Amino acid sequence: MDKAIELNAVDTTYEGEKIPCLKNITLHINKGEFIAVIGPNGAGKTTLLETINGLLESNRGEVKVLGKALRGDGNSIRKYVGYVPQDYSIDELTPFLVSDVVLMGRYGKIGLLKPITKKDKEIASNMMEYMGINNISKRPIGKLSGGQAQKVMIARALAKEPEIILMDEPFSNLDFEARREVSEKLIHFHKNKGMTFVIVIHDIASIPKSCNRVIVMDNGRIVADGNKEDILKPELLEMGYKGMVC
Amino acid sequence: MLELFSTKIILFAIIGAVLTGYTCSLMGTFVVRMNLSSLGFAMSHAAFAGAALGIFLRKDPLIFALLFSTFVSLALGPLADKAKLKTDVVIGVIFSLSMALGLLFLNLSPDTAMSSTAMSILWGSVLGMTTADIIYLLIITVIAILFVIMFFKEINAILFDRKLARSSGINDKPFYYLILLLTSLTVAFSLKLVGGLLVFALMINPTSSVYQFSYDMKKIILLSPIVGVISCLLGMLMSFSFDLPTGSAIAIVCSAIFGISVLISPKRRKG
Known part of the structure; x- marks a missing residue:
């Protein structure tokens, strides 16, 4: 099966620090997999x-994405690769409209010196409609609630029509109903577009149904990796993260 | 003959004001959004230090002003990235060094220390605009406009969030450094009109005024230069009418526009 992501003996250390945040990570993810990464705070997710x-550039090992070594070719x-970060610098006065932020997701894909086409705008608009944020498309992003802003960031990442999507706590600002709704949309996307999903999730109960593999991290290492059913046993769920690893 | 000469001076001054107002405020949109408010300050003082060195060496102060502010712009980005410091901290260091060097060079050339050349660098001398000054300003204005038009997508994404821009496949560093470089060139070429100490006001105030009325970055990029041009023209009118230093008059006008904008801003209204 084609690999979407390959990490071989990877260490990542933040500049100015001696101890790596990722330690000797070897991880292979096939195209079309839906993976949840869980673990306590500071685990390295x-x-x-x-x-x-x-x-972040690894300082040891090899990272390959879609068959290409990442070193030196990150931008292409x-x-x-779509990315929904956990933190983004939005404040009340941020002078950008929702529609512009979603469209920006496509800018890297459009490429240098190429104009934004009608099709790009259409895709961005469809993605806003899909995420249920069309009604706020002309609102300043800084005026939205945390949940609305999170939906905008997801729409932005999906608007790129990426082959791989990485999401860092995409449900953290959403209420229960919105979590279910967004989760279903992601499942739909996964089934119909065949994208590879890697989602960092703190709340184990929010792991989407489509997820077929769960990776548990602790202290910069992968401490468990397997089928959702094997990893998320009910007794372990109750115990929380610490000690949940077999 | 004298009338023709003074008409030419006034015409050059007006053209200079339009070009300076436009470019300073256009670059100001980046400076304000990227929280580089002290950037203009550091660059203008670097230009001042360079010009002072030019005076000391009895060479063209503008060339040295350009060299110094360009050096600062080229050093600033990599220095802030490498030192893992906020750009504002590095700017603070550069600012104090520039000011010290500027005063040192002026002190080393006592006969010219407070001469009209030195004063014109600090406060501008709009009536001394030459054809060459206008051509330089026109070139930098055209380059700045082309830069924004050609790379609008990339610039817009970087202005929203540098890290997010990078995550979507945009190589942010060259654009960031280009913004710093263009800002420094704009500062150096604007010294003639507003002077080193006040060019900062022309970069910050028009954009900050437009910010009071819009949440749309496209509109801010479009309207800030227009407010900059209006500030410069009104400032010049005030300067000629009341015999005031042009740089000061422009700074006062754009500060007044900013003050009024804050007062009538719809962003502070409810309902």
């Missing part, structure tokens, strides 16, 4: 996502 899309690979 966000670092893992940012190492995969090259926002990121055109095929």
Whole structure:
């Protein structure tokens, strides 16, 4: 099966620090998989996502995305990787409209010196409609609630029509009903577009039904990796993260 | 003959004001959004230090002003990235160094220290605009406009969030450094009109005024230069009418526009 993501013996260390945040990670993800990454705070989940899309450079090992080594070619690979970060710099006065922010998701894919086409705008508009944010498309992004802004960031990532999508706590600001609704939309996307999903989730109960594999991280290492049913046993769910690993 | 000469001076001053107002405020939209408010400050003082060195060496101050502010712009981005410091911190260091060097060079050339050349660098000398000054300003204005038009997508994404822009496949660093470089060139070429100490006001105030009326970055990029041009023309009118220094008059006008904008801003209204 074609590999979407390959990490071989990867260490990632933040500049100025001696201890790596990711330690000797080997992880292979096939195209079309839906993976949830769980673990306690500081386990290295966000670092893992940012190492995969090259926002953080690994200092040991090899990272390959869609068959290409990431080192030195991050920008061209990121055109095929959607990313929903956990934090983004939006404040009340941020002078950007929702429709512009969603359309921006396509800018890297459109490429340098190429104009934004009608099709690009159409795709962005469809994605807003799909995420149920069409009614706020002309509102300033800084004026939205946390949940609305999160939907905008998901629509932005999906508007790129990526082959791989990395999401860092995409449900953290959503209420129960919105979580269910967004989760179903992601499942639909996964089934119909065949995208590879890697989602960092803190709340285990929010893991979408489509998820076929769960990776547990702790202290910068992968401590468990397997089928959702094997990893998320009810007794482990009750215990929380610590000690849940077999 | 004298009338023709003074008409030419006034015409050059007006053209200079339009070009300076437009470019400073256009670059100001980036400076304000990227929280580089002290950037214009550091660059204008670097230009001042360079010009002071030019005076000391008895060479063209503008060339040295350009060299210094360009050096600052080229050093600033990589220095802030490498030192893992906020750009504003690095700007603070550069600002104090520039000011110290500027005063040192002026002190080393006592006969010219407070001469009209030195004063014109600090406060501008709009009536001294030459054909060459206008051509330089026109070139930098055209380059700045082309830069924005050609790379609008990339610039817009970077202005929203640099990291998110990078995550969507945009190589943000060259654009960021180009913004710094264009800002420094704009500062250096604007010294003639508003002077090193006030060019900062022309970068920040028009954009900050337009910010009071819009949440749409496209409109802010479009309207800020227009407010900049209006500020410069009104400032010049005020300067000629009341015999005031042009740079000061322009700074006062654009500060007044900003003050009024804050007062009538719909962003502070409810309902």
